[in-house]
Amino acid sequence: MRNLFDVKDKIILITGSTKGIGYALAKGFLDVGAKVIINGRDPEKTREVAAQLGKRAFSYAFDVRDQQAVKKGIQHIEETVGPIDVLINNAGIQRRAPLEELTEEDWETVINVNLSSAFYVSQCVFKYMKLRLKGKVIHITSLNAEAARPGIANYCAAKGGLKMLTKAMATEWGKYNIQTNAIGPGYFLTDLTESLASDTTFDSWVKAEVPLQRWGNPEELIGTAIYLASNASNYVNGHTVYVDGGWQASL
Numbered sequence: 001m002r003n004l005f006d007v008k009d010k011i012i013l014i015t016g017s018t019k020g021i022g023y024a025l026a027k028g029f030l031d032v033g034a035k036v037i038i039n040g041r042d043p044e045k046t047r048e049v050a051a052q053l054g055k056r057a058f059s060y061a062f063d064v065r066d067q068q069a070v071k072k073g074i075q076h077i078e079e080t081v082g083p084i085d086v087l088i089n090n091a092g093i094q095r096r097a098p099l100e101e102l103t104e105e106d107w108e109t110v111i112n113v114n115l116s117s118a119f120y121v122s123q124c125v126f127k128y129m130k131l132r133l134k135g136k137v138i139h140i141t142s143l144n145a146e147a148a149r150p151g152i153a154n155y156c157a158a159k160g161g162l163k164m165l166t167k168a169m170a171t172e173w174g175k176y177n178i179q180t181n182a183i184g185p186g187y188f189l190t191d192l193t194e195s196l197a198s199d200t201t202f203d204s205w206v207k208a209e210v211p212l213q214r215w216g217n218p219e220e221l222i223g224t225a226i227y228l229a230s231n232a233s234n235y236v237n238g239h240t241v242y243v244d245g246g247w248q249a250s251l
Helices: 020-031 043-053 067-080 104-132 153-176 200-209 218-229
Strands: 011-014 035-038 057-059 086-089 135-140 178-185 240-243
Touching (some): 011 020, 011 067, 020 035, 020 043, 035 043, 043 057, 086 104, 135 218, 153 178, 178 218, 218 240
Parallel strands (some): 086 135, 135 178, 178 240
């Protein structure tokens, strides 16, 4: 029982971890003794963040939308840092526009970053986890996998797809002792929601709709992530844990 939630010395790869939720999760895992792979597209920024976080943080920059770059990056991590115990697919982007005005570029960019990248990275990591017969995959999805808002059809489609990809991976990879789950944040204060939080009308709406009457802070996702990364969740597979302040519980 003492070691049930222990993730000390586990190697955690977090995509898109130079800022926002990914950065908060990286810091949280480092604080409890894990080793964390910091990932982003900008090598300089990725190195800067890893250096700031300390010697247990490792910088590996590659574009999660590029299958070949992903394969090389994962192989390099496995050979130089060690076996990836936990993969957290966190990389995400937002492009807002009314559905009828969405450009092909904005549709494909959001789908590729939020959904396709999770498939690419998971598939590459799976090859190594399968040989070890253990591993954890955690997708960062969204409340918008369950409920839509105007102007984010591309984001809703991507996150809804990620919810079902979680179930598919759990179904196919469970026999290799790999658990795949997701975390669905509600309204959190990040760089992606900065413009919404600064809009007094939207801010008031969030606080009125969420039973806790406030936005979430990225650090409040750390506990759920540690649970899903630890032995405490060894029989939890294919679920999305919504961390939304009670939004879905209330009419």
